[in-house]
Amino acid sequence: MSTALDLIPAPHGASQLTLVEQLVQWARRRIEERVFRPGMRMPSIRKLAQDKGVSRFTVVEAYERLVAQGYLDSRRGSGFYVRERAGAVPGERGAAGAAVQGERPSQRPIDVVWLLRNTLHTGAPEKGPGLGYLPSRWLDGELVAGALRTLGRQSGGQWLGSGTAQGFLPLRQQLQTRLEEFEIGAAPEQIVLVSGITQAIDLIARLYVQAGDAVIVGDPAWFQMFGRFAAQGAQLLGLPYTPNGPDLDALESLVKTWRPKMLVINSVLQNPTGTSLSPAQAFRILRLAEEHDFIVVEDDVYCDLCPPSYPATRLASLDQLGRVIYLGSFSKTLTANLRVGFVACAPQIAQAIADQKVLIGMTTPELNERVLYKILTEGHYRRHVERLRARLDGVRDKCGRMLEHAGFSLFSMPAAGMFLWADAGVDADAFAAAGQEAGFLLAPGSLFSPQQSPTTWMRFNVANCGDPELPAFLGGYLESVARRLAG
Structure with a gap:
C-alpha cells in the first residue's frame, strides 16, 4: 500500500507540503498526464483513503480543492469526475470520425497523449507491457556505435552539404536490394527516405486526403495515424x-458504401492483433x-520480426507499387531514436512525396541515413534480427499463458512478432x-x-511482461473487479 509520502515524486520543499497538498x-x-481522463x-x-493511507477527511479536502481549481466536477450521490478543461494545451487531443456499415462517421476525441508521454518517460521496460518498442537490453547498441565510429574517421566535408530531397542515394540503393528479397521491385528513384512511419503517414495524408474523404483503417490499429488523418478532415472508417x-466482407461493404480515398493496413504482424495477410486476402x-x-498504404514496420518462413503476403509484392504505397522503418529493430x-x-508518387517533404521540413538528416547504411552493409544486421526473433519466440507463449492464467482471453496466438x-x-x-x-x-x-x-481489450508487448509482480497485479x-460485481 502506498503511503501519503509516496503519492508524488519528492520535489524540492516537499517536506513542507501537507497531506492534502500532496494528494492534490x-x-x-495524473490528470495532466491523461491517466485520469x-x-x-x-x-x-x-x-483512495485506504489506498494512500490517509484519512477520508484528507481525501475530501483534496477533492474539493481540485473542484475549485477546475480539475474535477462533484456530482451529488455519484462522486467526483475529471472535468474537461477549456485551458487544455492545444494539440494534446486530436479528433477522428469512425463509421460502421450504413452509419455516418461521427467526430470523437482521440486521446493518446498520456500513453505517448509515459512511453517516452518509462525507464523500466519490464514495467511497460503496453510499450510499442523492444527493451533496449534486447537491442545492439554496438551496431549503432560501430557505424558512428566508422563515419567519424571519414572526412568532415561530407557532413557540410544539405542532403537531397529523396535521401542518401547509397541507402536507397541498398533498400532496393532488400525489397527484392520480398519480391518488390523498386528502383532508387521510387524510394524516399523519411523520419519514420509517422512522417510517411503525415506526408501521404497531406498529399492525398482532403476534408470529407473517407479513409479506412483497422479497428483495432496503430493509434498515432488516427489523429493525423483527422487533422486533414478525413472520415475514418473502422475495419474490424x-x-x-x-x-x-466488412471491407467490401465499407468501400461500396463510402467510396474511400485510401486504405491503411499492416499486412504482416498487424499492430495490435499480430495477424498477417494470406495470399487470398x-x-x-x-x-x-x-x-x-x-489507394492502399501498406505499413510493413514489423517486417524484420517476421521469419522468412512465416506465411505472410505483402500487397506490394503482388501489385508491384502500381496502386500500393509501401512503408518501412528500422525503429523496432535498431533504435526508435535513429x-x-x-x-x-510509383515514380510520380515518390517525386510528389519528396517535394512535400522539402516543403514541410527540407531534407531528412543524412547522418542518420549514413549510419543506417553502414549497419545494413557491414553484415551484422541479419544476425541481430535473427536473435531478436529467437528471443521473442522464447517469451511469447510464456506471456500468453501468463495472461490466460490471470484471466484474459487471447484474440489469437501468432507465431511471430511482439504483440x-x-x-x-x-x-x-x-x-x-x-x-x-x-x-x-x-x-x-x-x-x-x-x-x-470503450472496450475490454488490451495490447501486451511480450518482451516487456517479465516483471515478477505483473502476473499478481x-x-x-x-x-x-469480479468480487465487486458479485457483491
Whole structure:
C-alpha cells in the first residue's frame, strides 16, 4: 500500500507540503498526464483513503480543492469526475470520425497523449507491457556505435552539404536490394527516405486526403495515424479484424458504401492483433482497390520480426507499387531514436512525396541515413534480427499463458512478432489507470480504435511482461473487479 509520502515524486520543499497538498499534486499530475481522463470517475473517497493511507477527511479536502481549481466536477450521490478543461494545451487531443456499415462517421476525441508521454518517460521496460518498442537490453547498441565510429574517421566535408530531397542515394540503393528479397521491385528513384512511419503517414495524408474523404483503417490499429488523418478532415472508417486477419466482407461493404480515398493496413504482424495477410486476402484487397479506385498504404514496420518462413503476403509484392504505397522503418529493430524510414511507390508518387517533404521540413538528416547504411552493409544486421526473433519466440507463449492464467482471453496466438491482443473482460481504461497507480504502463484497447470506443481489450508487448509482480497485479485486479460485481 502506498503511503501519503509516496503519492508524488519528492520535489524540492516537499517536506513542507501537507497531506492534502500532496494528494492534490498527485491527482493533478495524473490528470495532466491523461491517466485520469475527462469524464472518468475518480476513486471513491473511502478507497483512495485506504489506498494512500490517509484519512477520508484528507481525501475530501483534496477533492474539493481540485473542484475549485477546475480539475474535477462533484456530482451529488455519484462522486467526483475529471472535468474537461477549456485551458487544455492545444494539440494534446486530436479528433477522428469512425463509421460502421450504413452509419455516418461521427467526430470523437482521440486521446493518446498520456500513453505517448509515459512511453517516452518509462525507464523500466519490464514495467511497460503496453510499450510499442523492444527493451533496449534486447537491442545492439554496438551496431549503432560501430557505424558512428566508422563515419567519424571519414572526412568532415561530407557532413557540410544539405542532403537531397529523396535521401542518401547509397541507402536507397541498398533498400532496393532488400525489397527484392520480398519480391518488390523498386528502383532508387521510387524510394524516399523519411523520419519514420509517422512522417510517411503525415506526408501521404497531406498529399492525398482532403476534408470529407473517407479513409479506412483497422479497428483495432496503430493509434498515432488516427489523429493525423483527422487533422486533414478525413472520415475514418473502422475495419474490424478476426483472428484470421481483416474482415474482408466488412471491407467490401465499407468501400461500396463510402467510396474511400485510401486504405491503411499492416499486412504482416498487424499492430495490435499480430495477424498477417494470406495470399487470398491480399488478392481480394487489391481487387477491391482496383474496382473502387482507392489507394492502399501498406505499413510493413514489423517486417524484420517476421521469419522468412512465416506465411505472410505483402500487397506490394503482388501489385508491384502500381496502386500500393509501401512503408518501412528500422525503429523496432535498431533504435526508435535513429528515425529512418522509407516510402516505396510509383515514380510520380515518390517525386510528389519528396517535394512535400522539402516543403514541410527540407531534407531528412543524412547522418542518420549514413549510419543506417553502414549497419545494413557491414553484415551484422541479419544476425541481430535473427536473435531478436529467437528471443521473442522464447517469451511469447510464456506471456500468453501468463495472461490466460490471470484471466484474459487471447484474440489469437501468432507465431511471430511482439504483440498479443487480449480481452480482460472489464473496462480497459480503468484497468490502465489502476496499472499506472501500481507502476505499470498498460495499453487499453480504446486507443487502438478510430472511434476510441470503450472496450475490454488490451495490447501486451511480450518482451516487456517479465516483471515478477505483473502476473499478481493483473490477476488481482480482475479478481477484485469480479468480487465487486458479485457483491
